[in-house]
Each structure stands twice: as structure tokens, then as C-alpha cells.
Amino acid sequence: MIDLTPLSDLLDQFRDPVLLTGLVQVGAASILAALVVGLSRFRGLALERELGVALVRGLVQIVAMGMIVGLLLTVDFVWSGVILLFMMGGATWISKNRGEGLPGVVRVSFFAIVSGSGIVIVTMTFAGAIEATVRNLVPVGSMIIANAMQINSLALDRFKSEIESNRAEIEAGLALGAPPAAVISHHVETGVQASLIPVIDSLKSLGWVWIPGIMAGMILAGENPIYAALYQFVIMAMIFGAGGLTSMTSSLLIGKYVFTDAEQLREISHAGGE
Structure with missing residues (x-):
């Protein structure tokens, strides 16, 4: 019988109301980051692509890691x-x-x-x-x-x-x-x-x-x-x-x-x- 408790615990994390607060905070931080990207483009630094990719990758990777850590707490x-x-x-x-x-x-x-x-x-x-x-x-x-x-x-x-x-x-x-x-x-x-x-x-x-x-x-x-x-x-x-x-x-x-x-x-x- 497969134990689905870890998966259930992970889904409960997504239902936590505090995530809405986190998303609002991410939005505010993203605005500041977008300002830096815009200034890079305005000054001709040619860093906007690298900065944009780094920001998106960073967000996806850290959220994925948060999910993994949630599951890790149950492993040997x-x-x-x-x-x-x-x-x-x-x-x-x-x-x-x-x-x-x-x-x-x-x-x-x-x-x-x-x-x-x-x-x-x-x-x-x-x-x-x-x-x-x-x-x-x-x-x-x-x-x-x-x-x-x-x-x-x-x-x-x-x-x-x-x-x-x-x-x-x-x-x-x-x-x-x-x-x-x-x-x-x-x-x-x-x-x-x-x-x-x-x-x-x-x-x-x-x-x-x-x-x-x-x-x-x-x-x-x-x-x-x-x-x-x-x-x-x-x-x-x-x-x-x-x-x-x-x-x-x-x-x-x-x-x-x-x-x-x-x-x-x-x-x-x-x-x-x-």
C-alpha cells in the first residue's frame, strides 16, 4: 500500500492562506526587479535578458525547492x-x-x-x-x-x-x-x-x-x-x-x-x- 501522507501534506501547504500574502510580496519585489531591468535597457547595458531569466528561474527554483523541502521532512x-x-x-x-x-x-x-x-x-x-x-x-x-x-x-x-x-x-x-x-x-x-x-x-x-x-x-x-x-x-x-x-x-x-x-x-x- 502506497503511503500518500507526504503528498497530502504538500497539498495542504498550497491551501495555506499565508500563500496569498507571499504572492503579494513577490509582486512588490518583482516591480523593483523590473525597474532594474528597465534601467538596464535604458542605459544600454544589455543585461535585461540575463536579469529577466535569472529572476524567473530564481522564483521557479526556490518555490520548487520549498515543495521539495516539504517532502524531505518525511524521508530518511x-x-x-x-x-x-x-x-x-x-x-x-x-x-x-x-x-x-x-x-x-x-x-x-x-x-x-x-x-x-x-x-x-x-x-x-x-x-x-x-x-x-x-x-x-x-x-x-x-x-x-x-x-x-x-x-x-x-x-x-x-x-x-x-x-x-x-x-x-x-x-x-x-x-x-x-x-x-x-x-x-x-x-x-x-x-x-x-x-x-x-x-x-x-x-x-x-x-x-x-x-x-x-x-x-x-x-x-x-x-x-x-x-x-x-x-x-x-x-x-x-x-x-x-x-x-x-x-x-x-x-x-x-x-x-x-x-x-x-x-x-x-x-x-x-x-x-x-
Whole structure:
């Protein structure tokens, strides 16, 4: 006999009157977003298509995730690992677009995101910072994976720009007999540093310029404000750790793929990343 309770619970969520309030709020936020799209078109920034697609995708994906999370609360804990791995695959697919044309970008991005975010998620679960339940592991893990994806994208984008802008310098170093690792090291470092700027700035401004959502939510839910602050720092530290591991792994590995076995710099194609 098939248990239809999870499906029934999901349908009950759609009947909740609070959804009407949510739709009104979405409408208000969409008006502001449409203003940005309109300004982009007016200023000739050519970003309206990307912005429009991103907004629609974001809404559809987050609502779908809300439905999935509702169902996840009824499944066994072991499925959380499968779900997080699926998220890492999706993060790889999105992130690799920023390094399009770099050789091995898909496999490098997948390995970097899985290892960077995976190490942090597993370690902090054993440390008790993330409860070993689907209700906690999936949402917190998804935050860590999403930020690792963004940082990986920034690292790939900057590294690709460095290679394209400094090809003559790199090839001159190789011609003089310098090993590939030496001529590329500065550009790898630049990519990693650039990718971590947003999260470093967020850490610097934490609690001074902004109060992040998790801390605010915990306080509104009646949690001890000091504990909420400590847990928010833990979240930010996890994001920084996962992002740092991801960007360093990605940049170091992609730095090896851009050279041939004969230690020559490969041409960067703009047709694909593999």
C-alpha cells in the first residue's frame, strides 16, 4: 500500500492562506526587479535578458525547492547525502559557464565544489554545528554549496581573464625554461584572492553593516541573541572555509589543465569547457 501522507501534506501547504500574502510580496519585489531591468535597457547595458531569466528561474527554483523541502521532512536521513550531491552537480553546471573554454573546467569544478563544500559539511556535522537531520542538513548544506559555487565562478572567471590578458608573458616564461607551475602561480593567486573578496568583505562587515538572515530569523524566533550571533559567525566561517577550499582547489587544478604534456599553454576555446 502506497503511503500518500507526504503528498497530502504538500497539498495542504498550497491551501495555506499565508500563500496569498507571499504572492503579494513577490509582486512588490518583482516591480523593483523590473525597474532594474528597465534601467538596464535604458542605459544600454544589455543585461535585461540575463536579469529577466535569472529572476524567473530564481522564483521557479526556490518555490520548487520549498515543495521539495516539504517532502524531505518525511524521508530518511540517508537521502540528504543524495540531495546534496545533486545540488553540487547543479552548482557545477552553473559555475562552469564562467570558465567556459578552459580545458577540464567541468571535472575541475565538480571536484572542487564537492571537496570544498563536502569537507566543511561533513566536519561541521560531526562537530554538531549542523544537526544530522534532513531538516537542518539540506538547507544549511545548500547555503554552503551555493556560496562555494559563486566563489568558484569568480575564481574561474578571473583566472581565465588572467590567462587571456597575459598569454605573451606566460609563453615568454615558458620559452626561457621556467616550469609551468612557476609562470602560472601569480595568476592562480590573483584568481583565488579576487574570488574571496566578497566573503571577506562580508566577514568584515558582519554585525556592523548588516545582520544576516539566519541571525535575524533566530532572534525573531526567540533564540538567545548572543547564541544567534555565534551561530551566524559559524555559518559565515563555514562559507569562507568551503569557498576558500573550493577556489584554491579549482585554480590549482585548472592551472595544470591549461598546459599540454609538452608544457605549452593551450589555446582557450570559447565553444566549450571540456
